[in-house]
Amino acid sequence: MTGSREVAVALLHYPVVDRQGAVVTTAVTNLDVHDIARSAHTYGLSKFFVVHPVAAQRELVLRIRTHWVDGSGARRIPDRKPAMEIVRIVSSLDDVMADVGRNAELWATSAAPGGTLDVGHAREALGAAGPPVVILFGTGWGLAPEVHERSAHRLVGIRSPRVDGYNHLSVRAAAAITFDRLLGDSAV
Amino acid sequence: MTGSREVAVALLHYPVVDRQGAVVTTAVTNLDVHDIARSAHTYGLSKFFVVHPVAAQRELVLRIRTHWVDGSGARRIPDRKPAMEIVRIVSSLDDVMADVGRNAELWATSAAPGGTLDVGHAREALGAAGPPVVILFGTGWGLAPEVHERSAHRLVGIRSPRVDGYNHLSVRAAAAITFDRLLGDSAV
Numbered sequence: 001m002t003g004s005r006e007v008a009v010a011l012l013h014y015p016v017v018d019r020q021g022a023v024v025t026t027a028v029t030n031l032d033v034h035d036i037a038r039s040a041h042t043y044g045l046s047k048f049f050v051v052h053p054v055a056a057q058r059e060l061v062l063r064i065r066t067h068w069v070d071g072s073g074a075r076r077i078p079d080r081k082p083a084m085e086i087v088r089i090v091s092s093l094d095d096v097m098a099d100v101g102r103n104a105e106l107w108a109t110s111a112a113p114g115g116t117l118d119v120g121h122a123r124e125a126l127g128a129a130g131p132p133v134v135i136l137f138g139t140g141w142g143l144a145p146e147v148h149e150r151s152a153h154r155l156v157g158i159r160s161p162r163v164d165g166y167n168h169l170s171v172r173a174a175a176a177i178t179f180d181r182l183l184g185d186s187a188v
Numbered sequence: 189m190t191g192s193r194e195v196a197v198a199l200l201h202y203p204v205v206d207r208q209g210a211v212v213t214t215a216v217t218n219l220d221v222h223d224i225a226r227s228a229h230t231y232g233l234s235k236f237f238v239v240h241p242v243a244a245q246r247e248l249v250l251r252i253r254t255h256w257v258d259g260s261g262a263r264r265i266p267d268r269k270p271a272m273e274i275v276r277i278v279s280s281l282d283d284v285m286a287d288v289g290r291n292a293e294l295w296a297t298s299a300a301p302g303g304t305l306d307v308g309h310a311r312e313a314l315g316a317a318g319p320p321v322v323i324l325f326g327t328g329w330g331l332a333p334e335v336h337e338r339s340a341h342r343l344v345g346i347r348s349p350r351v352d353g354y355n356h357l358s359v360r361a362a363a364a365i366t367f368d369r370l371l372g373d374s375a376v
Contacts, residue, residue: 031219035358042348042355079356159373162232168267169230169364170223176361177368184365185347 005125006132007183008104009040009175010049010096013057015144026139028057033064033087034080035172036137041083043179049088049096049134061089093147096134103131108151109178110142111167115156119181122155126182135178137171193313194320195371196292197228197363198237198284201245203332214327216245221252221275222268223360224325229271231367237276237284237322249277281335284322291319296339297366298330299355303344307369310343314370323366325359 011032014025033050040048050061067073068084090096097104107117117125126133136143136151148154158177160167169177199220202213221238228236238249255261256272278284285292295305305313314321324331324339336342346365348355357365 031358035361038356038358039361042350042357044348044350082354083356158368160230160232161371161373162230166270167230168226168271170219170226170360172358172360173223173227173364176357176364177372180346180365180368183349185349 004127005130006046006100007044007126008047008049008096008100008132008134009036009045009179010051010093010134010136011036011171011175012093012136012138012143012147013050013052015146016138016140017142017144019141021141023144024140025053028052028060029139030064032139032172033061034084036175037083037087038080039172039176039179041086043183045179045183046086046132047088047100048086049090049099051090051093051096053091055091058089058091061087065089093136093150100132100134105131105133105153106136106147106151107133108136108143108148108154109138109157109174110148110154111157111169111174112142113157114148115154117153118156122153122182135182137175139171192315193318194234194288195232195314196235196237196284196288196320196322197224197233197367198239198281198322198324199224199359199363200281200324200326200331200335201238201240201328203334204326204328205330205332207329209329211332212328213241216240216248217327218252220327220360221249222272224363225271225275226268227360227364227367229274231371233367233371234274234320235276235288236274237278237287239278239281239284241279243279246277246279249275253277281324281338288320288322293319293321293341294324294335294339295321296324296331296336296342297326297345297362298336298342299345299357299362300330301345303342305341306344310341310370323370325363327359
């Protein structure tokens with residue numbers, strides 16, 4: 001099922017927390033841009049916002065995008081182009097809202113307990129009519145508390161089936177799994 | 189549900205196909221090792237085989253593994269260590285079988301049509317008693333035909349819900365989604 005609502009994704013580099021819980025700004029990882037763009041486009045998301053407050057980091061992402069949309073990358077691997085075309089480079093969550101719509105619902109994610117929107121209800125909500133949804137992922141050790149406070153929902157986290165609960169997915173893997181759970185073919 | 193059978197994963201750099209379908213050897217991607225190790229360990233897989241016929245490439249993966257298991261990486265990000273500890277570096281699929289067991293079942297994956305083992309039956313098979321299973325992923329444009337011929341099953345591919353069928357997940361994303369489908373908490 002592809003939901004009838006517009007669904008976008010945003011990867012925040014600020015405000016996120018570090019290992020100790022302090023609010024920090026992280027650096028851009030090249031493969032985050034590629035992998036999340038490819039996964040988002042495969043699952044029909046409308047846009048992938050890379051959110052970074054530092055101009056030089058935004059410029060880096062813009063160069064990556066341009067290489068794959070208009071440059072030699074687009075000629076070498078044409079399949080990458082439609083994925084990279086959905087990348088939007090912005091400086092804050094406010095910019096995301098300005099693009100997607102002031103009525104957009106922010107859905108936060110976290111590996112920690114505390115999420116209340118489970119997959120079944122999320123799929124139901126996406127299948128019904130409603131405002132755009134922006135799924136938020138944090139780099140580093142995850143989204144800062146202020147992002148959770150601003151969000152309409154927090155998705156139930158991806159739980160490890162392990163007895164010891166080890167759960168250290170990359171944000172690239174967590175995004176792919178989340179898109180598959182929320183927007184993947186329900187017939188599988 | 190965590191299956192009662194041992195499940196391992198192997199990432200093949202040979203024999204895989206390129207865009208034109210020719211059988212080639214690909215180079216190791218550092219983040220494949222990290223991301224697939226983290227996803228595999230989170231979902232309770234026993235081992236992650238990085239399969240490469242070239243000694244210098246195996247040496248590279250060994251250096252990455254050592255850095256994160258015994259080196260400064262292990263001190264900086266201790267969470268990475270248990271994931272990297274399941275990495276095994278071998279030169280061929282025969283070496284994988286020699287390690288996991290000659291009775292192991294190979295389950296191939298592909299983004300192309302042709303898979304016959306769906307998620308429901310795969311979960312059922314993993315929940316029952318049986319020999320170890322090794323899930324195979326190909327780098328490049330996927331596993332070569334000879335790998336499919338040698339496999340007991342080919343999993344039904346991850347389908348895009350898009351009307352145009354665009355489906356270009358990274359192997360890192362495809363592995364994460366596959367582990368979640370086959371071994372993820374079924375209560376979600």
